[in-house]
């Protein structure tokens with residue numbers, strides 16, 4: 001058995017204890033004060049010197065130096081919880097009503113602490129530096145950007161981040177090359193018309209009708225303007241117009257999100273949407289105001305090189321049994337901002353599904369849970385991947 005996995009198994013009680021602590025004390029995005037304090041305390045107990053970073057003061061950066069000089073790799077975990085009511089009846093259930101670690105970020109924080117334990121015990125086995133990044137606010141896509149702005153990636157040559165996956169078998173790890181998670185944007189367009197009596201529409205300018213036409217015409221972009229072999233979703237999740245049943249709507253808003261894997265398409269879509277909506281606004285005698293069209297996440301894409309390295313790491317630790325498969329998904333992940341900054345990056349999906357234990361419930365559900373037996377393996381993958389990279 002590899003030394004990292006041996007150490008991970010020895011640290012299992014610690015990793016599970018940490019995971020349960022974070023699980024029972026969830027904190028909302030940008031409010032991870034107690035989580036941050038606990039992480040710092042644990043790292044200090046290992047003889048490390050963590051630094052609190054980000055404007056929210058809820059990010060932690062901490063370095064572990066190897067035996068000699070070398071490259072630097074950053075290992076990233078997120079720490080925030082979600083506004084979800086926990087429905088699990090477990091001794092470590094959330095102690096805060098309406099707030100829960102329903103996406104497994106408690107497991108990420110705990111397994112990165114486990115990796116810190118392993119790596120401090122393996123300092124003589126690598127050259128260079130491992131930088132641990134405990135980021136706040138993934139759910140609001142604030143954290144990764146804030147960590148980058150705080151300089152957490154300065155001097156970093158490679159990064160690796162993980163996310164538990166309740167749709168994939170516990171004990172397996174997906175490190176496939178190519179698209180993993182989608183780029184997402186958040187748009188808000190406003191049509192401005194002119195109010196009038198509902199009985200005399202010709203005296204006003206109906207922004208509501210223009211918005212309806214705009215909502216329909218945007219879907220033509222998906223079917224007629226962008227290539228059919230490249231996944232693209234345009235969703236309008238909110239339409240708002242008018243004030244009263246017998247008054248012509250003077251204003252109407254379309255709000256939604258774009259999802260796709262291809263960075264070039266992601267860049268091109270907002271311009272195309274604006275062109276279509278301007279045309280519609282023009283045809284209906286309205287003004288168009290672009291209130292928002294901003295990237296929430298970038299595409300999360302594993303390059304061939306880091307994917308191959310990750311596969312070798314998983315094979316070394318667990319053999320073929322450890323290799324999992326997870327299809328690309330339209331969900332977003334703000335770790336993509338770190339991947340965008342440091343091209344040699346790897347997103348690892350960590351299987352935690354075990355139907356016998358009920359840990360195959362969907363993410364963001366009040367019944368979400370992880371198979372804790374899979375957590376030491378995740379710590380070992382963090383540590384071993386860093387060592388493999390630094391010794392390349």
Ligand code: NI
Pocket residue numbers: 103104105138163
């Ligand atoms: Ni998540």
